[in-house]
Amino acid sequence: MNFYLEIAKMRAARLLWCRIMKGFGAKNPKSLMLRTHCQTSGWSLTEQDPYNNIVRTAIEAMAAVFGGTQSLHTNSFDEAIALPSEFSARIARNTQLILQEETHITHVVDPWAGSYLMERLTQDMADKAWSIIGEVEAQGGMTRAVASGWAKLKIEAAAAEKQARIDSGRDVIVGVNKYRPPKQDAVQILEVDNHKVRENQIARLQRIRATRDAAKVEAALGALAEAAASGRGNLLELSIAAMRARATVGEVSDALEQVFGRHRADIQKVAGVYAAAYDEAEGWDAVRADIEAFAQQHGRRPRVMIAKLGQDGHDRGSKVVATAFADLGFDIDIGPLFQTPEECARQAIENDVHAIGVSTLAAGHKTLVPAIVDELSKQGGGDIVVFVGGVVPRQDYEFLYAAGVKGIFGPGTPIPVSAREVLAQIRKAHGG
Numbered sequence: 001m002n003f004y005l006e007i008a009k010m011r012a013a014r015l016l017w018c019r020i021m022k023g024f025g026a027k028n029p030k031s032l033m034l035r036t037h038c039q040t041s042g043w044s045l046t047e048q049d050p051y052n053n054i055v056r057t058a059i060e061a062m063a064a065v066f067g068g069t070q071s072l073h074t075n076s077f078d079e080a081i082a083l084p085s086e087f088s089a090r091i092a093r094n095t096q097l098i099l100q101e102e103t104h105i106t107h108v109v110d111p112w113a114g115s116y117l118m119e120r121l122t123q124d125m126a127d128k129a130w131s132i133i134g135e136v137e138a139q140g141g142m143t144r145a146v147a148s149g150w151a152k153l154k155i156e157a158a159a160a161e162k163q164a165r166i167d168s169g170r171d172v173i174v175g176v177n178k179y180r181p182p183k184q185d186a187v188q189i190l191e192v193d194n195h196k197v198r199e200n201q202i203a204r205l206q207r208i209r210a211t212r213d214a215a216k217v218e219a220a221l222g223a224l225a226e227a228a229a230s231g232r233g234n235l236l237e238l239s240i241a242a243m244r245a246r247a248t249v250g251e252v253s254d255a256l257e258q259v260f261g262r263h264r265a266d267i268q269k270v271a272g273v274y275a276a277a278y279d280e281a282e283g284w285d286a287v288r289a290d291i292e293a294f295a296q297q298h299g300r301r302p303r304v305m306i307a308k309l310g311q312d313g314h315d316r317g318s319k320v321v322a323t324a325f326a327d328l329g330f331d332i333d334i335g336p337l338f339q340t341p342e343e344c345a346r347q348a349i350e351n352d353v354h355a356i357g358v359s360t361l362a363a364g365h366k367t368l369v370p371a372i373v374d375e376l377s378k379q380g381g382g383d384i385v386v387f388v389g390g391v392v393p394r395q396d397y398e399f400l401y402a403a404g405v406k407g408i409f410g411p412g413t414p415i416p417v418s419a420r421e422v423l424a425q426i427r428k429a430h431g432g
Helices: 003-023 052-067 086-101 116-138 142-147 150-167 194-211 214-230 235-244 249-260 273-278 284-298 316-328 341-350 365-378 394-403 415-430
Strands: 037-039 071-073 303-307 331-334 355-360 385-390 407-409
Touching: 003 052, 003 116, 052 071, 052 086, 142 150, 150 273, 150 316, 150 415, 194 365, 214 235, 214 249, 235 249, 273 316, 284 316, 284 415, 303 316, 303 341, 316 331, 316 355, 316 385, 316 415, 341 365, 355 365, 355 415, 365 385, 365 394, 385 415, 394 407, 407 415
Parallel strands: 037 071, 303 331, 303 355, 355 385, 385 407
Antiparallel strands: none
């Protein structure tokens, strides 16, 4: 949402790309051109006063166009509430068409060229980015920086700091922490039957496996694994050939995993960033004091596991919550991405947690959350309190409460508010 910064980011990226490609000795001028796809932010969208999101997306899209993007995805205004409806998707699509067909801003290559503000901001950003690239190179390259967890920690520290500024009111989000509407109007949303989607997908996979040429699939997957092992051959070309033979994404991944192994994201958390940025705002000290009192009474701090279940890879929110809760004094465990409910329940019981916070942003809450509650009961962890945070339509709240959930925190919930409720429910379940 920082309009000038987003334009400068694109301009700085092109400058750095050209510098890097020249360093590689690129001879074709086309190699010096950075082609970019942009997507407007899903994170900046709010559940509260959601029609404001139409304006946010338009501003972000305009920044991308001014910055010179070649390709653009505009988010729907209701994506902080549910999956996009046909109505909201049409507005998102038309936002692009209006920018392209009505505003004339696409007719000028770089309209901000020569502006002192923009040129200085671009240069400052390029210089800072070049410094970070130097840090990465000193570690042995980006692959090692990712493997060590350094890259994720950098991102998570920035996210925690931003969230603290919002929660403390230092950064204004219209309709959330300032200019709140007196009441929330209901928004028509897309309702998805998760069970039906899952059953349909399983049926499709079964049909494909029953009708494809199994020998051809095995040969294609074997060729892919062999090329990965030998280092000879084009893995992309061989992956496409395997899929044309009707191999699944999972089977292609498994063939490569035999050779390369599977990346496991480092699940460390940053410490102190949220607390430092929150600046001891009202409510912070009170929650910390309550947690200390709980620790004195029970001989240990309240322990919470932050979980991501199913094929939901959006972990920004879960990491921010983990960081902030840890800064408040909770003991925090973080589950890996893509856990099954069975794996999550087992980890929670083994780690003797008081509560599980399920972060959901992929519309799987009506299937996965009841499953984790059932698994906890089956495995002897029925006293573990379950909370849900993220994108959950309000009409689904009753369903989740009936399934055994003790608290639901939608986008925009301040951390101290959710922390206080989590602590209260833990006390209720465990005494004191």
